[in-house]
Amino acid sequence: MDFLVPLFVVVPLGGAFLIAIIGNLARGFGRYFTSIVFAFLTGLCIYFMLHLEGPVVFKVGGWELFESIPIAIYMVIDGLSIYLLLIINLIGFLSAFYSISYMKRYTAESHYYTLFCLMTAGMNGVVMSGDLFNIYVFLEIAAIASYALVAFEIEKEQLEASFKYQVLGGVSSLFILLSIGFLYWYTSTLNIADVSRMIVAGGKREVVIFTQVILLSGFGLKAAMIPFHAWLPDAHSSAPSPISSMLSGVLIKAIGAYVILRLFFNMFAITYNIGMVITVIGTLSMVIGVLLAIGQWDIKRLLAYHSISQMGYVILGVGIGMLVLANNGDRAVATLSIAGGLFHLFNHAVFKGLLFLNAGAVEYETGIRDMKKLGGLSAKMPVTTSTSLSASMSISGIPPFNGFFSKLIIIIAAIQAGYYVLSILAVFVSIITLASFLKVQRYTFFNRSGEEWEKRGKQVREVPFSMCFSMIVLAILCFVLSTLIVPSVRDVILTPAVDVLVKAGEYTTAVLGY
Amino acid sequence: MILFILAVFLFLIGVYGVVAKRNLIKIVIGIALMEYSVNLFLILVGYVKGGTAPILTEGMTKDPFVDPLPQAMVLTAIVIGLATTALLLAIAIRIYKKYGTFDIREIKNLKG
Amino acid sequence: MKGMTIIVKKVTQMICGVIFLYGIYIIVHGHLTPGGGFAGGAIVSGSFILLILAFGSEFLALKKEETGSSILESSAILIFLIIAALGMVIGGVGVFFVNFLPKGTIGQLISAGVIPLFNIAVGMEVAAALLTIFLALLIYRDEVLK
Numbered sequence: 001m002d003f004l005v006p007l008f009v010v011v012p013l014g015g016a017f018l019i020a021i022i023g024n025l026a027r028g029f030g031r032y033f034t035s036i037v038f039a040f041l042t043g044l045c046i047y048f049m050l051h052l053e054g055p056v057v058f059k060v061g062g063w064e065l066f067e068s069i070p071i072a073i074y075m076v077i078d079g080l081s082i083y084l085l086l087i088i089n090l091i092g093f094l095s096a097f098y099s100i101s102y103m104k105r106y107t108a109e110s111h112y113y114t115l116f117c118l119m120t121a122g123m124n125g126v127v128m129s130g131d132l133f134n135i136y137v138f139l140e141i142a143a144i145a146s147y148a149l150v151a152f153e154i155e156k157e158q159l160e161a162s163f164k165y166q167v168l169g170g171v172s173s174l175f176i177l178l179s180i181g182f183l184y185w186y187t188s189t190l191n192i193a194d195v196s197r198m199i200v201a202g203g204k205r206e207v208v209i210f211t212q213v214i215l216l217s218g219f220g221l222k223a224a225m226i227p228f229h230a231w232l233p234d235a236h237s238s239a240p241s242p243i244s245s246m247l248s249g250v251l252i253k254a255i256g257a258y259v260i261l262r263l264f265f266n267m268f269a270i271t272y273n274i275g276m277v278i279t280v281i282g283t284l285s286m287v288i289g290v291l292l293a294i295g296q297w298d299i300k301r302l303l304a305y306h307s308i309s310q311m312g313y314v315i316l317g318v319g320i321g322m323l324v325l326a327n328n329g330d331r332a333v334a335t336l337s338i339a340g341g342l343f344h345l346f347n348h349a350v351f352k353g354l355l356f357l358n359a360g361a362v363e364y365e366t367g368i369r370d371m372k373k374l375g376g377l378s379a380k381m382p383v384t385t386s387t388s389l390s391a392s393m394s395i396s397g398i399p400p401f402n403g404f405f406s407k408l409i410i411i412i413a414a415i416q417a418g419y420y421v422l423s424i425l426a427v428f429v430s431i432i433t434l435a436s437f438l439k440v441q442r443y444t445f446f447n448r449s450g451e452e453w454e455k456r457g458k459q460v461r462e463v464p465f466s467m468c469f470s471m472i473v474l475a476i477l478c479f480v481l482s483t484l485i486v487p488s489v490r491d492v493i494l495t496p497a498v499d500v501l502v503k504a505g506e507y508t509t510a511v512l513g514y
Numbered sequence: 515m516i517l518f519i520l521a522v523f524l525f526l527i528g529v530y531g532v533v534a535k536r537n538l539i540k541i542v543i544g545i546a547l548m549e550y551s552v553n554l555f556l557i558l559v560g561y562v563k564g565g566t567a568p569i570l571t572e573g574m575t576k577d578p579f580v581d582p583l584p585q586a587m588v589l590t591a592i593v594i595g596l597a598t599t600a601l602l603l604a605i606a607i608r609i610y611k612k613y614g615t616f617d618i619r620e621i622k623n624l625k626g
Numbered sequence: 627m628k629g630m631t632i633i634v635k636k637v638t639q640m641i642c643g644v645i646f647l648y649g650i651y652i653i654v655h656g657h658l659t660p661g662g663g664f665a666g667g668a669i670v671s672g673s674f675i676l677l678i679l680a681f682g683s684e685f686l687a688l689k690k691e692e693t694g695s696s697i698l699e700s701s702a703i704l705i706f707l708i709i710a711a712l713g714m715v716i717g718g719v720g721v722f723f724v725n726f727l728p729k730g731t732i733g734q735l736i737s738a739g740v741i742p743l744f745n746i747a748v749g750m751e752v753a754a755a756l757l758t759i760f761l762a763l764l765i766y767r768d769e770v771l772k
Contacts, residue, residue, distance in 0.1 A: 003714060006723075014707050017700040024693060061723045133587055140594045147601055156612045157623050163538070163605050170545050170598050171532065177552050177591060184584065185559045234624045567660065570732050593664055593752075600759050607763070611770055 001051065005058040005075050007044065008085065008124040009138075011037060016117035023110025030113030031100045037117065038093035041124075045086045049492065052082060055510045057130070068514065070191045074130030076511055079496025083342065084127045084258050086493075087349045088250050092120050095242040098357055098470040101463070102242055102364060112152060112240075119145035119246070123254040130511060132180050132190045139176070139222075139255050143169050146251060150239045161234035168221060168231045175218035179211045186211075193511040196267045200505075212274055215263060223256025225315060226284040229308050236307065237300035241360020244300060248307045249353035253345055257314055264322070266500070266507040272326040279319030279422070286312030287425060290432045294439075297371050299359045302440065303352065306395070309429060310348045316422065317341025317410040321501070324417050331502065333416045339498045340409030347394070347402045347481060354391040354474040358384055361463045361471065362444060366453075371440065375447030380460045383468045385445045387475040392441055394478045396434035402481040517558055524551035538606045538616045542599065549595040553588045560584035627764065629682030638680040645673040653749035657738045663748025670749065671756035683764055692761040699754035706747040709740060 015037040019030040048056075055078035063072035077085070096116065103109050122142025129135050147169065151162035184190060186207050187198040199208060221228035236248050264274060289309030296302035321338035324330065361384045362377065363369055378385045394401035397408075407430055414423040453460045462468070483489050500507065528551060531544025560581030568582040606616075613621050629635065652659075653666030678686070716726045725739035736742070 010707060010711065014704060017703045020700040021697055021704075024697060061725070133590075137590060137594070140597075144594075144597055144601060151605055154608060159605055159609050159612060160621055160623055163602070163609060166598070166602055166605065167532065167541060167545065170602075171548070173594075173598075174545075174548050174552050178555070180587075181552070181556045181559055181584075184556075184587075188581075190583070238624075569658075569660070572733060589662075589664060604759075604763065604766075607766065607770075 001048075002056050002058045004044065004048075005056060005077055005128065006060070008041065008128060009121050011041060012117045012121035012124065016114045016121065019110055019117065020114045023114070027109060030110045031103075034096045034113045034117060035093065035100065038089060038096050038120070041089040041120075042086075042093050045082065045089050048077065049082050049086060052077070052079070052496065054078075055507075057511055057513075065512075070189075070194055070512060073134055074191060074193075074511065075128050076130035077128055078500050078507075078510070079498075080258070080261065080342075080500045081127050083346075083493065083497040084254060085124060087346055088120065088123050088127065088254055091249050091349050091353050092116075092246065094470040094473060095246050095353065095357075098245075098360075098467050099240075099242040100466040102240070102360060102467060106153070108152075112149070115145045115149050115152075116243075116246075118142075119149065119251070123250065126255050127258055130192050132183065132192060132195065135259060136173070136176055136180060139259075140173060142251065142255055143173065143222075146243075146247060149243045150235050150247075152240055152243070157234075158238045161238035165231045165235040168228075172218045172221035172228070175214050179214040179218065182207060182211050182214075192262070192267050193508040196508050197512075199267070200269055208268065212264075212268060216260070216274075216277065219256055219259050219263075220281065222252065223260065223315075224252050224285075224308055224311060225256075225281050226288055226308070226312075227281075229285070229289075232308060233301050233304045236304035237298060241300075241356055241363065244304075244360070245353040245356035248304060248356060249349040252307070252311060253314075253349065257311065257318075257345065260315075261318060261501060265504045270322055270326050270504060272323065275319055275322035275326050278315060279323060282312050282315030282317075282319050283422060283425060284312070285309065286316060286429050290429050290436070294432065294436050298369050299362070299371060299440065299444065300356070300369060302436070303355050303359060306433065306436070307348075307352060309433065310344070310352065310395070313407065313410060313426070313429075314341045314345050314348065316426070317344060317413065318501075320410075320414055320417050320419060320422070325502070325504070329417070333413060335498055335502050336409060337413035337417065338501050339494060340406055340413055342497050342501075343409065343484060343494060344403075344406035346484075347406050347478075350474055350477050350481060351391045351394040351403060354387060354471060354478070355395070357467070357471050357474070358388040358391065361467055364463055364467070365460050366458060371443040374444045376445075376449050376452050377460065378445045380453070381445075381462050383462055383471060387471040388445065389441060390475045390478050392437040396437050397430045398434075400482055401478050402484075405482055405485055518555070521551050521555045521558060524554070536618055538609065538618060538621075539603075541618075542602045542606060545602065546595070546599055549591070549598070553591050553595070556584045556588050556591065627683045627767070630680050634680050638676055642673045642677050645676070646670060649673065649749075649753075653745055654742065655735070656745035657741045658733065658735070663745040664752050666745075667749040667752025668756065670753040671760075674753075674757050675760050678760070678764075683768075688761060688765050688768070692758060692765060695754045695757045695761065699751055699758060702747050702751035702754060706744065706751070709743055709747065713740075 015033065019033060022029045055076050058075045059072035060075065061072055103112055106112065119142050122138045122145060125138030126135055126142065129138060147162055147166045150165055151158050183195060186204070187195050189195060189198065217228065224232045236244050239247060264278070286309050289305055289312055293302050293305035293309065296305060317337050318341040321334040321341065324334040324337065361381070362374065365381065366374065368374055390401065394403040397404045407426065411423045411426050414426065484494055525548055528544045528548030531547060532541050535541060535544065560583065562578050562580050564577060565580040566577045568579040609621065610616055615621070649666050649669035652661040652669060653663060656662030656666065710723045713723055713726050727739040729737060729739045731737060
């Protein structure tokens with residue numbers, strides 16, 4: 001089964017350049033081909049998830065261990081990687097299907113699909129790689145494709161947002177490369193399992209702490225955590241809507257939160273200080289993100305600020321787990337907290353993707369993004385209204401939608417670990433999120449009556465079929481994902497991912513084999 | 515040892531260019547300088563005292579080889595730097611056409 | 627864009643072929659001497675860009691040139707992926723990226739298996755990519771000046 005592992009990177013990469021060649025002749029080729037590629041990748045993910053026992057290790061080029069030193073580039077699929085691969089390819093398939101109708105009005109459509117497939121190839125590569133420099137190369141592929149996609153509709157605001165995003169993203173990538181240089185100097189190897197072995201064996205503590213700080217700031221910018229969040233509102237609100245749902249729903253998780261989890265749990269030894277730093281950053285992101293979001297009147301900017309807040313929940317859950325593990329506390333509490341964080345990761349991808357697709361549907365029909373000028377759309381666009389209602393209730397944490405369960409698990413774990421202030425803050429932020437989304441629903445869909453639109457001379461109808469299909473599937477997923485609480489479903493999907501992080505020292509022996 | 519200090523000094527000059535200059539093109543040049551300094555640092559990591567180029571030829575002496583792995587890393591990093599610079603410049607000239615100026619104090623449409 | 631003076635035109639006529647051949651030498655000897663795909667590809671594209679800069683771009687149908695070099699770049703990457711995936715079929719037990727051609731003696735030109743083929747694909751790709759970037763910026767400049 002391990003010869004199927006590189007297909008996750010090769011198929012989108014080859015597909016991207018095939019679209020670039022054939023798109024010069026037939027403009028519509030890229031549309032349908034991208035959806036086929038993503039459907040194949042999602043099927044491959046589900047096949048892997050059902051047949052996975054233990055990490056699948058693939059050495060590129062077939063170079064075996066030389067005197068028990070790993071010399072090949074490793075690609076590793078274990079529980080955490082397959083969990084994120086499922087999120088990336090599922091949301092990617094639904095966004096690609098949505099863009100069949102949405103992107104018909106642009107003439108440079110084949111370039112869009114090329115960049116979309118390239119971004120997914122980069123994200124798949126980051127999530128699967130077992131080698132430090134390989135993470136950097138695939139990270140840059142995904143990031144450069146996303147810089148070009150943010151500036152896709154070449155107007156004034158898109159160009160300014162893309163330039164800001166590029167400068168900040170470029171500086172953070174340089175910090176990551178600098179820290180890889182320091183780690184290579186300290187351990188003279190690039191394989192994650194081997195580096196972990198060398199760091200645990202002891203030595204100079206100052207180099208390790210310096211590298212941890214630089215890595216946290218570099219990847220913190222990619223994950224849009226609080227001191228490093230300045231690029232997010234501009235970039236995510238200026239991109240075309242299916243790209244906004246991919247950026248906010250998948251990119252900040254695959255190249256931001258996932259790499260922090262992999263490096264700080266499995267590579268570096270878990271220490272109390274770094275756990276405290278991560279928890280503080282998560283709490284600040286949670287609180288400041290939602291406070292900045294209340295006053296916004298532009299739909300997509302408001303959704304982008306809420307992304308910062310919800311990613312704060314994920315980092316908070318993981319940080320509490322790290323603190324409990326560093327103090328040698330109760331393993332059950334750490335498992336609960338990390339499970340809550342990872343569950344919220346999946347939930348956020350689903351409901352934030354759905355919210356951005358809804359905002360795109362509203363903008364496709366009316367051309368307006370300012371909430372003060374919208375209203376009265378509920379009778380004319382029933383599918384958009386109902387799916388937006390389900391996504392808003394999901395993000396605010398109302399049962400029986402999936403957001404309620406993941407937030408409940410994080411709050412219960414915080415109380416059990418003894419951090420009462422954090423749990424009160426989490427409940428407080430959830431209440432403010434509810435208020436903010438009540439405002440969004442009222443002003444966008446329910447404020448005025450439907451005849452206003454005829455008076456303005458605009459014909460507002462429901463959006464085409466491909467856009468409706470993606471929104472309905474995501475809304476159904478919002479219900480279905482609450483069943484991840486049930487133990488039989490949880491053991492297939494969520495428990496392998498949590499086990500990789502809680503039993504952090506076993507990654508090295510599982511990958512290297514000794 | 516002094517080469518490491520000079521590489522860090524070049525990085526700091528790049529940071530000054532990104533942070534303190536107002537012209538878009540000078541910011542791009544600042545980022546390019548930072549990239550070159552990190553590449554230089556990576557090559558310096560792999561130096562072995564008295565080493566020769568890591569290529570197998572006939573008639574080699576018994577000198578140690580310089581570490582070839584950072585050289586492969588730097589080749590890849592140079593290509594990535596090229597792509598980043600090309601994309602930054604393409605966006606910068608389009609900003610000039612739309613806004614009419616390169617000054618970042620005038621380019622402030624997105625706020626809040 | 628206009629060309630340059632007659633001295634530049636004459637010198638470019640004499641020397642751009644030599645630069646092209648030098649770039650191809652560096653690409654093909656990538657497994658013996660320093661250089662390889664990327665450095666050689668940059669030199670090859672340098673020869674084309676020198677020609678366009680010296681003689682001016684009024685002689686070219688710029689849009690057709692840019693489409694042509696873009697298609698060449700994408701097909702070079704597809705050739706690279708096909709050679710890498712051939713390793714799964716021919717050599718080994720289905721391992722990606724394996725070196726399946728015979729490796730000759732060290733120091734000969736035809737040796738080291740698949741590596742010279744990879745170098746040629748990468749050199750073609752880099753040369754075409756740099757030429758596409760240059761032509762795209764040139765097309766935009768002509769549009770802006772109108």
